[in-house]
Amino acid sequence: MNTTDSTLRQGLSEVTERLVRDYGERAVTSRAVREQHSHGEGLADAGMPDIVVFPQTNDEVASIVGLCNAARIPVIAFGVGTSLEGHVAALYGGVCVDLSRMDRVLEVNDADLDCRVQAGVTLEALNAELKGTGLFFPIDPGANATIGGMASTRASGTNAVRYGTMRENVLGLTVVTADGRIVHTGGRARKSSAGYDLTRLFVGAEGTLGIITEVQLRLYGLPEAISAAVCQFADLAGAVDTVIVAMQLGIPVARIELLDEVQMDACIRYSQLEFEPKPTLFFEFHGTDAGVREQAEMIESIAAEHGGSRFQWASAQEERSKLWKARHNAYYAVLALAPGRHAFATDACVPISRLTECVLETQADIVETGLIAPIVGHVGDGNFHLVVLFDPAKPEERAKAEGLAARVSARAIRMGGTCTGEHGIGVHKLEALVAEHGDAVSLMQAIKRALDPNDILNPGKTVPK
């Protein structure tokens, strides 16, 4: 062990002792808790923190980060661990800051349609709190993630096509920076050209530039009318083309989800749906009664031109919930197709005009590999996923699956798109970032150095060293 290592180790044990002393039962070193904080969902990523701390205030987070910065110890922010790209793995050990006890909704300004929450508030908890105000927060990544985690990964989801991603819906932040100070960005004004856009810089930075502790969010009035419809197609091309035409006409659909026949088959079995295993689109419409009717009529006629069935409607709340629950459980439905196999999700996103081409090439590619890899996606914004199944006991099958995923990423990039529409970079996609961004990566590194000179914030993620 060289001196630097031993100094760091010495620093780590001092920081750990200090945290245990200051935070008592809120600073945990038990193996079980550290293990639970070593990974998100998706593939296992080794990386146990040395200690997990549960702060309750901005000042506590600031003081923890300040201690770590002085001792050059890594700090990893943790919400509820729903990340799919290994964002929370403590690759170099260090302190895990679990924000789940910062779970208060601080203010709801219904007249201004905004609210301020602590980072550990979950999406479902926020919407439960908003019940009765006539407002809601629409971004829905499928998992019941924390708002802080959603901001950090710039989460999107099934209705980004109408409401945008976290990029469009975060108005301001409180962030603890690497030197343990508290910075407020943005605010309650709807727009500001004062200074650089720090808010959007921290949104999507995956905890590598600062730890988000409070989030000011944009809220929306609950639509007067909501209805959902299902449309089934003879072939995949017809379904995707329907989406493209709808988008080009600018029809403000709230959600459009594509499920290919394999995914549909899995969902029918898993969620007991009464549909056929065919390429399918799920739609949701928000607006006034007249607006919803009009949007739906327009899309139904576009679908008919592309071989789509008549719409099957789900207007009652329970029917809609069943439909979207089935969609959100798509990942588990696929796992249930072949028990014992492992799965991971790809996250390609292409310009909408290239979507059909990209999806069809990908489907042919899947058939070629012989793997089970259903296609499902928020196609309204050009984003789709494969859930690739493989047998962990067969290295050649895993290699095949990884090869398929690599080709999906490469194809998306070749078509002017990205390999990460919404799941983020984390540890898995660092190389792809370089492939997509080239020169901009060195700027990202310069920003990382400027804001975190000691590289203590979630090291090894988002931007290659």
Added chain:
Amino acid sequence: MLDPTFASALAAIVPPPALLTAPEDTRPYECDGLTLYREQPAAVVLPDDETQVVAILKLCHAARVPIVARGAGTSLSGGSLPVAEGIVLSLAKFRRIVAIDPSARTAIVEPGVRNLAISEAAAPYGLFYAPDPSSQIACSIGGNVAENAGGVHCLKYGLTVHNVRKVRAVLVTGDIVEFGADALDAPGYDLLALITGSEGLLGVITQITVKLLPKPALAQVALAAFDDVEKAGAAVGNVIAAGIVPGGLEMMDREATRAVEQFVHAGYPLDAAAVLLVEADGTPEEVAAEMAEIRDVLTRSGATEIRVSADEAQRLLYWSGRKAAFPAVGRISPDYYCIDGTIPRAALPGVLRQIATWSREYGLPCANVFHAGDGNLHPLILFDANKPGDRERTVEFGDRILELCIEVGGTITGEHGVGVEKLSGMCTQFAPEALERFLGITRAFDAHGLLNPGKGVPTLARCAEFGRMHVHRGELPHPELPRF
């Protein structure tokens, strides 16, 4: 004066008609839309293409000569005010619309293209570019990106940052970088958001991919009169709180409508204390439903008269007054000073009341014409620069408005940018922790601070001098800095 070696190296890149050094030639570049500040640059260059831009930046970088990029020069915050020892890099020749892709709904344009020219070029495809600053007939898209420009339709369709997909820029080192992506999301840090609104401090923009939107089938505007400014302010909040997102939601007070009416004869009710313009757009059914709701809310909020445009000509007439408000005010007063503070909408009535009180106290008329739906105020303080003391009192009045905006949770600039004008306001709005991040980002892009120096982000020393640095919990930040 340029160093002769540097001057000849510059002339080798951009030969004379595109290189201006004589004072009479550089004079037109001495200021932008904010004429309170003037400075003549050592030279103006008008490159033809990106290769020349790269060469100019490399040369300036090596010689440590400051560069101020300039589009159409319509900035209202002095964003393109020259630096005496530096050069102005005009993007006036970058006027090509490179491509329009109706299926991807994007346009690739050069930075010198006028904002309105994009919508005109997209019109044959039934598309338009949504952000529409009032100066859209003249302002260029490069400047729009640099300032994160807004406009009347931003309430519904977002600011420039929401309507740009990709930006290509040359860094001070001469390296070319692309920010953003053709797809929905670009991975990694959101550099596209960072360069948008960076006021020319991070790079020189050479190409922009903007999003285009389908032109709504129908748009109608309601013109509502109120006998009280605060009632009109409250009506704005009521519209939004009712869950309506109008295409535009603008307010003009009596001072503004009277100035405008003489100029464009739009038929505004002159006896009203305030007028709201509320636009609904979409399919005919949507517009009908939304307009009915708008009428209902406006009536409940105490509107004394509501007129809805009967056809497109009338809609444009109603808007013409709003769009011409600045020049119209320019006709009734020798000088005016435009403030750009933005506040949470619920604070509108109180802030408007305070502005009216101050206007009486200072004896300076103030016309309010603004993006009410966004809470973006534009008080125009009328003054006469030739009257002793008027100018000073105007600036003081303006500063008080901005401080009030910050106090109620708002910002000193909604869409015009900081430029040279609001550097002091930045010291009030942001704590040193945030200002240090700004400075760190500037240095990460431009270690020597050559791009548009003295704009956008104040140094901590300047804030200390200004004496209004945000004091957190009584701890004086940076006690080592000299204070005056």
